[in-house]
Amino acid sequence: MDAIDNSAAVAQEPKKSTAVARFQARETRRKWLVAGCQIAFGLSFLAFWQYSSGHLIDPFFVSSPIAVFAKLWDWTISGYLWYNLSMTLFATGLGFAIGAGIGFVLGILFGRYKFVADVFDPYITAIYSLPKIALAPLFIMWFGIGLASKVAVSAAVVFFLVFLNTFSGVREVNPIYIHATQIMGANSWNVMRTVIIPSATAWVITGLKVSVPYALVGTVIGEFMSANRGIGFVIAQASALFDTTSVFTGLLVLAIVGSLINAGLKLAEGWLLRWRP
Template sequence: MSSAPPDSAAAPAAETVPIERTWWERRGGTVTVALSRLALVVVLLAVWEWSAERWFDITFTSKPSAIWTRLIEWHQDGVLWANTWVTLEEIVLGFVLGSAAGALAGFLLASAPRVYRVLDPFVMALYSIPKVALAPLFIVWFGIGTNMKVLLAAATVFFLVFLNTAAGVREVDRGLVDAVRLMGGTKRDIALKVILPSSMTGMLTGLKVAVPYALIGAVIGELVASNRGLGYLINDAAAQFDTAGVFATLVVLSVIAALLNLVVGLFDRWVGRWKPLEART
């Protein structure tokens, strides 16, 4: 009688063969998007330059070549970098301070549902106040120095990060929390190993949304009362009817916003390494 073959004689499992992709197959989509963006910018600038003196009065619209000339002039006499550094310092400090306070407050308050329900209408009332209306009050409290602009930017950022972090905490899967409790997890385990990682998506969304508002808070403070910074440059250029100078300052602010968004995006990727690949896109 023949006996069944031993397990060791079973057919070996099929091996997984890695798919070899070319550089273009891996990076082609990203390169195409980047080139498309560059082409769009070039076309828009070319149309603007060509039509500025034909269709529009350059006194009001300026043109890319004049804006570039103004940036070169400010670079050569040091005005650009001195004022950019002042505004950049205010933006970064305000963003970090407001984000840290908003994330911490959102996590702690949303983890205590009853406390959050009590404070929610007051938080929304404060959030609804236009931040430009706070500038005169902040001047009275903190003067016209750097502290006023930093705190105004932080106040603008705080509510966005707070609300998004709190929403992330409140949307945590309660079944997962109950499962950790059944396995003997403590409140500390639940907070650090379940709620905190699950709420990161909301917090990161708040950080991304808050980047332009940090710029808005700092520049509003400079527009209201300042003798340096990019907001001061905008005021000074507008007072002299220097449209090219106003646009040049807006270009610098756009570059700062893009760089800050890039940093937040890199932080998002670093924090989200634990997520499945399809959840990172």
């Protein structure tokens, strides 16, 4: 009987390998098709934008792709782009790190201890209901017009997104896993390290992915209100001078940066959640 079972298993191996190969081939074709459609849509949009500028809409209002990319090239070779972009990215990164760190720690704490969550729930809800843009003038009054106020706005936006996702992730952990680990002799720290944090990782990563664009938005809002450098300052200054090309160029830079950061987070998500099927 063992010999028959082994021969049957050996016979099934080629079929499995063929099925896997077909699946991988389909996925590869699908990825290339998606990439081709994305490129085609982008080129079509740029072509329509270029045609519309001057033919359908006054270039004063929409500029044109050629003018925007020419402006971007000028900013790049002159160093103007790198100087202002570095200021925006530094404030965004610092605000993101502070807001995400505090949000993660408090999300774990509130999710783990229900009594603490119940006590602070109305206060968290009340503060979360405030428009974050309304906090920007207050932060400027507290921290001045320098870097600190931009970091504060960015951190405030990121904090709630990471906190709420982490809190939900911790509360969704199956109690059976926690009890099983405790039965095996694990202490509170071991339960946190081996069960709660890994189980909540998907929620945390989702919060981080969602909060990155908002961290950038928070920094740019702060730069709109009071700054003498940064991409937000560049856009605000160009808007005041009715320089539509520079406004679109600044927006393009922000879109590219946001896309690159999101792509990096997707790679990090795949690595952190590699244990999932």
